[in-house]
Amino acid sequence: MRHHGIHHVTAIAGPARRNLDFYTRVLGLRLVKKTVNFDDPGTYHLYFGDATGQPGSILTFFPWEHVAPGRNGIGSTQETSFRVPEASLGFWAHRFIEQGVEHGTVEKRFGQSVLTFKDPHGTSLALVGTPNAESEPAWTVDGIPAEHAIRGLEGVTLLVENGERTGAILTDVFGFRETARDGSLVRYETDALMGSTVDIRSAGGFLPGRMGGGSVHHVAFRAKDDAEEAEMVKKLAESHGLHTTEQKDRNYFRSVYFREPGGILFEIATDEPGFAVDEPQDSLGEALKLPAFLEPRRGDIEAHLPELA
Template sequence: MSQAGIHHVTAIAGRAARNIDFYTKTLGMRLVKKTVNFDDPGTYHFYYGDEAGQPGTILTFFPWEHAVPGRVGVGETEETSFRIPQSAVGYWTHRLLEKGVEADRAERRFGETAITFKDPDGMRIALVAVPGIEDEIGWTGNGVPIESAIRGVHSVDLLLKEAAPTGEILTDVLGFKEVGRDGSTVRFAAEGAPYGGVVDIHEVGDFLRGRSGAGTVHHVAFRADEAGQAAMAAKLRGEHRMRTTDQVDRDYFRSVYFREPGGVLFEIATDDPGFAVDEPLASLGGALKLPKNYEPFRSEIEAKLPELA
């Protein structure tokens, strides 16, 4: 396995144009790939990340124009967090206010400062201040200065009935280890992961179940190379008696999916081949890219997709 940690997070949104505006114009992330849902080509699939679309920086969305709002509950991802430089807390507090985003008061979590808010569909987002990351690669789109830009995924917070069964999968299969507890939250970290190295489990016991819809996370993907992915899948099936899918080619990575014990859909995704496989790095996200089997139907698909301007 080349690198542990989160590869990407995929969520559900409502209007496509509103989703792009928020993540590029408010949060300053780069749209690194514009394609369609492999199972529903009448719907976009957007990928946002850093300049190069590195694994561990990626948040993706299925934007369904008329999606019913979801409800976060047990068995779902409660919050997705991104890393910002320690010195950028003031900048982001002001920028969110300027953009009309209602943010909660900054709070401390495991010794780190976090600014929390919701996107236009109600998805919970946090910006977590991390010292010493100012020199990492960022993306300076839409007026966000390089010294304040988002530096990849920080963590996901899973809302689960109990932490131990999922924690066993994180530690025994996915390369994480338990590193701390704060009240009812247990923190797991992937040592050495430059991005996406943290998973928090918020243990709540018997609580309302979640409902999939706009503003909720569809799945969380974890990094692996080809051999590591095969070994993880074999271990899940053989030692943990868990069902996994066969490997699925997603053009920019290859995926295996499974439901972890708490009910969250997990994916194991390869780093290769990456987002520059079908367009130059300088123009990532500029053109609509279709899976090969949909390319003969490009005109029909483009006619059905909503306007983004």
């Protein structure tokens, strides 16, 4: 079985226009898909990523206009991190000052330089300085030169009561390996270029997390295709006593979902068919795309969605 790391991370935001502005203009990501929450079509589902929307580059949002703030805590994804060239953290610290972005100072984690920050709705994020990332392709926007652009996801930090069973799923089902420990923080990695790192922080006795604005809704892990996804589902049941939902067609990937032992919602998403299945790659994210079952309601859906421009 081949293992590929993180496919995407999905979080909850406030007003859609502000969410779009921050991730495309301030961070310089590409809007690779503009669609709706298939289970709640009155809400956008916005996908941000690299030039082609590769798995491992994607951070998605359900933006709700009047969402109450969430709270990081036990059973939640504490932080989502992006990869940038190692020499670019100074550029980003200066840009965050210019743009009024809440941020910390550069710190070291497992030998890497990390700059933490938050988006306008409280999502906890970080930039990780990555050797040789400057040689990789980059999506660029005004004000962010290619040599400093974000190259995709680095990974996530999960906060759970006890991380042993969560770690066992990462290693046994998703093909990660434990690579380092620092107190209560354990690092797991794959050989994927993007979305290759999961840090698990065990912190017994903390308050549970509360879903809301700034919260991560779920973390999705990659499966090459339906057959590999089915193998993972079988291993979850037989080796870990965990059962997934039925497979759901999300147009751009096919997914199953389950709660890992620490309470965090995990998804397994196929790499295929990808984001160019319903619009050309050079115009990704420009038009509102709907699944076939919602097309008859397009007029009503468009009338109720907030303006993005």
